[in-house]
Amino acid sequence: MPKVRDPDPEYVEFLQAFDPSIKELALAARAAVLKAAPDAGELAYDAYNAVALAFTYSGRLKEAFAHVAAYAGHVNLGFNQGAGLSDPTSRLRGTGKAIRHVRLHRKEDLADAAVQALISAAVVAAVRPAVSGTSSVTVRATTGGKRRPAPRAD
16 A cells, blocks of 8 residues: 655644644544545645644635644544535534534544544545646645644744
């Protein structure tokens, strides 16, 4: 099986603000999605309360099929059309019209068969352009008055 491509260095830098365990969990969740969707592009966002990474085949956020959101105390593996995914083990959380997520506590959560099935189903349902290009990473830093803690000085 081919190796998952390295994360964008700017995305990794965004994650430096978090505890190392959160950073590692976010990177593991990223790898789990890219293992199932190696040609997907990534859209990285440094937002006021989280660092988010959306996965899309079109390069458009509105057509993203999954995302990883790192918060100070946890990581969410989200599915942008999760409300329509089969979830027989009731792993998905959320009450919105479309988006659902699984809260990850440790890397081993990603090996769970139910989580793997959700990732696979999201990839199958993903919007794909008629002509696919190469995968890419787009980084979008956001600014604002409220910010999460400054990067850790290790």
